[in-house]
Amino acid sequence: MRLSTRAQYAVRAMVDLSLHSEGRPVSLKDIALREDIPLNYLEQLFNRLRRGAIVESVRGPGGGYLLARESSAIRVGEIVATVEEPLTPVSCMDKGKGRCTRTAACTTHNVWEMLGERIRTFLDSITLEDLVIEARGRGGEE
Amino acid sequence: MRLSTRAQYAVRAMVDLSLHSEGRPVSLKDIALREDIPLNYLEQLFNRLRRGAIVESVRGPGGGYLLARESSAIRVGEIVATVEEPLTPVSCMDKGKGRCTRTAACTTHNVWEMLGERIRTFLDSITLEDLVIEARGRGGEE
DNA sequence: CTATAGTTGACAGATTTTGTAAGGTATGAT
DNA sequence: ATCATACCTTACAAAATCTGTCAACTATAG
Numbered sequence A, B: 001m002r003l004s005t006r007a008q009y010a011v012r013a014m015v016d017l018s019l020h021s022e023g024r025p026v027s028l029k030d031i032a033l034r035e036d037i038p039l040n041y042l043e044q045l046f047n048r049l050r051r052g053a054i055v056e057s058v059r060g061p062g063g064g065y066l067l068a069r070e071s072s073a074i075r076v077g078e079i080v081a082t083v084e085e086p087l088t089p090v091s092c093m094d095k096g097k098g099r100c101t102r103t104a105a106c107t108t109h110n111v112w113e114m115l116g117e118r119i120r121t122f123l124d125s126i127t128l129e130d131l132v133i134e135a136r137g138r139g140g141e142e
Numbered sequence C: 001c002t003a004t005a006g007t008t009g010a011c012a013g014a015t016t017t018t019g020t021a022a023g024g025t026a027t028g029a030t
Numbered sequence D: 001a002t003c004a005t006a007c008c009t010t011a012c013a014a015a016a017t018c019t020g021t022c023a024a025c026t027a028t029a030g
Helices: A005-020 A028-035 A039-051 A076-084 A105-124 A128-137 B005-020 B028-035 B039-051 B076-084 B105-124 B128-137
Strands: A055-058 A064-067 B055-058 B064-067
Touching: A005 A028, A005 A039, A005 A064, A005 A076, A005 A128, A005 B105, A028 A039, A028 A064, A039 A055, A039 A064, A039 A076, A076 A105, A076 A128, A105 B005, A105 B105, A105 B128, A128 B105, B005 B028, B005 B039, B005 B064, B005 B076, B005 B128, B028 B039, B028 B064, B039 B055, B039 B064, B039 B076, B076 B105, B076 B128
Parallel strands: none
Antiparallel strands: A055 A064, B055 B064
């Protein structure tokens, strides 16, 4: 029951981006340096975030990434789901394999389904803005 | 954010065990057959469950496994945590690596910590008995 | 004393995650 | 124009984890 570092990186990077952008694009190089995340890896993540309409890109010198919306309209669950694909605890819920006819399987599925719902609900209850405010409050070291 | 099949197997096997034991030990061979789980793999899982004081073993012919407690006193979260080791979404919370001084990292850690708490709380709110009752209600096919 | 069934450790195959490499494309500045 | 910046994309390799297998052992009922 581990969250991939992909997801952790993505959320951290989004917080960092919010903290350091003042209407102007922030380059991945800067984020990578500050957050100690491999640049090429970050690029992949931000590709997904862009396709997920969470960030927008500006190419060329002085370019970088911008939030596609206000930070109060971006939920953590969205970020995680976008880079992590399935936010469901078990796989058989994605396709409909029908194998749920076996003995105890169907009963336990309900549990995993509810668990997934709890996880999504919780992560969706937190916005990027919440994290930025908390990070700012944490003080000005660095 | 996937639950290992280890954990899924373990919970299913525990439900199966509860359903088919009437005070008498149930052999892993039977569970493996009914639930379509590799026997050798099940053995490993039940080793952990035994060390976790969730089941008791009876060796020799006619032997098998018994619940170590009433099913109402066994929580799903316990089963999962026992076979899956860490039920924390990120790794840096296990040892205390101190790297939490970096920029946005500490802020996001709070989120993962709270998430882990939610997951554990939810899974601990469901007992094995709950699942057994639900499975019985599901009908007598098989 | 034999068959059953739990106990244990080592290990291999498969999958997933994480990270690297290498090239491409758009664009602002000189 | 051309150059440097920085996004964009694909392919691939290294590492970790998960899943499953094998083999040998121990306890015990009949």
